[in-house]
Amino acid sequence: MVQGAKIISTGSATPSVKVSNEQMSSIVDTSDEWIFTRTGIKERRLLTEYGQSVTDLAVQASLQAMESISMDPSNIDLIILATSSPNDLFGSASKVQYKIGAVNACAFDLTAACSGFVISVVTASQFIFNGTYKNILVVGADVLSKWVDWSDRGTCILFGDAAGAVIIQSCSSNLNSILNFHLSTDGNYADYLSIAYKQQLDPHPILNLYQGSFQHISMNGKEVYKFAVSQVPLSIISCLDQINMSIEDVDWLLMHQANERILMAVAEKLSISSNKIISNLSKYGNTSAASIPLALNEVVQKNKISTDDIIVIAGFGAGLTWGTIVLRW
Numbered sequence: 001m002v003q004g005a006k007i008i009s010t011g012s013a014t015p016s017v018k019v020s021n022e023q024m025s026s027i028v029d030t031s032d033e034w035i036f037t038r039t040g041i042k043e044r045r046l047l048t049e050y051g052q053s054v055t056d057l058a059v060q061a062s063l064q065a066m067e068s069i070s071m072d073p074s075n076i077d078l079i080i081l082a083t084s085s086p087n088d089l090f091g092s093a094s095k096v097q098y099k100i101g102a103v104n105a106c107a108f109d110l111t112a113a114c115s116g117f118v119i120s121v122v123t124a125s126q127f128i129f130n131g132t133y134k135n136i137l138v139v140g141a142d143v144l145s146k147w148v149d150w151s152d153r154g155t156c157i158l159f160g161d162a163a164g165a166v167i168i169q170s171c172s173s174n175l176n177s178i179l180n181f182h183l184s185t186d187g188n189y190a191d192y193l194s195i196a197y198k199q200q201l202d203p204h205p206i207l208n209l210y211q212g213s214f215q216h217i218s219m220n221g222k223e224v225y226k227f228a229v230s231q232v233p234l235s236i237i238s239c240l241d242q243i244n245m246s247i248e249d250v251d252w253l254l255m256h257q258a259n260e261r262i263l264m265a266v267a268e269k270l271s272i273s274s275n276k277i278i279s280n281l282s283k284y285g286n287t288s289a290a291s292i293p294l295a296l297n298e299v300v301q302k303n304k305i306s307t308d309d310i311i312v313i314a315g316f317g318a319g320l321t322w323g324t325i326v327l328r329w
């Protein structure tokens with residue numbers, strides 16, 4: 001029997017340390033006016049406590065999502081942690097699994113930068129649609145502050161640290177809330193946004209192999225902007241088209257919280273009212289894989305979303321990757 005999939009709970013976590021644009025101007029040559037007019041960001045949260053990592057934020061967000069529906073962690077079958085900043089290259093999801101006590105869950109990381117949450121929700125929904133799993137925890141969490149070049153004013157003003165979580169549960173197919181999705185990648189432009197691995201110049205003296213280390217975030221801001229504003233509306237329209245829906249049917253548009261100008265340019269291209277755009281990036285900056293579930297949890301907590309509302313979720317970022325999910329709440 002084909003199952004449906006429904007988001008039944010949300011949670012989020014942010015570090016307590018706030019860094020305003022004014023504070024940023026004491027670190028690099030910038031100003032509140034420049035940052036706010038170019039990006040819409042006023043402040044960001046940074047994980048500054050020694051020993052704390054993306055795992056701690058992911059655990060907090062997951063616990064909140066489970067507690068809000070009193071879910072016993074042993075009922076979770078699968079955990080997908082969307083992150084590009086694990087504190088172990090082999091993955092951080094298993095630590096989350098252990099710390100929340102999800103003893104019956106398999107856990108793995110999914111790396112797809114700012115599209116990581118969307119791709120993880122789509123991945124999770126496949127396990128539910130085919131009847132394999134009943135309860136899946138999807139967490140988007142990133143601590144990109146560890147990878148930012150804090151002397152590069154072009155990038156360091158953009159990012160913040162956070163985590164957001166959702167629990168997706170199987171339901172009868174007529175209650176299915178994930179109505180359609182569309183995912184794309186164009187690796188030709190991977191260099192527009194990356195945390196590249198750089199090899200040392202000198203090889204190992206005997207083995208003749210090259211080791212190296214990861215660099216800081218590098219970004220071609222103008223090209224990333226053009227990519228997002230051109231591809232995201234196309235993805236949304238094609239995703240709606242396939243299920244005979246149009247922009248008029250959409251109650252909420254929740255995009256990756258990269259930049260207010262991108263959100264508004266996409267809204268204009270789609271001719272969708274700015275009242276329907278969910279945005280909280282002024283308080284958190286670009287939190288990569290966390291940005292969508294962080295903003296989703298905020299609107300859920302504020303009771304802004306009503307049953308049966310149509311929500312379009314769109315992620316985009318490094319890869320380059322982008323994708324859309326249409327869901328009925």
Ligand code: ACO
Binds near residue numbers: 039286
């Ligand atoms: N403060 C003051 N001046 C700055 C700053 C800063 N923080 N950063 C750059 N500048 C300067 C530059 O040095 C340049 O000066 P110059 O003309 O003397 O050389 C000038 O401002 C213009 O620089 P640009 O990089 O061309 O600035 P732009 O107008 O393109 O804005 C921005 C930069 C905001 C990053 C823009 O390109 C953008 O919105 N890009 C989208 C990318 C994005 O949002 N990325 C987020 C991560 S990606 C993702 O999540 C998908």
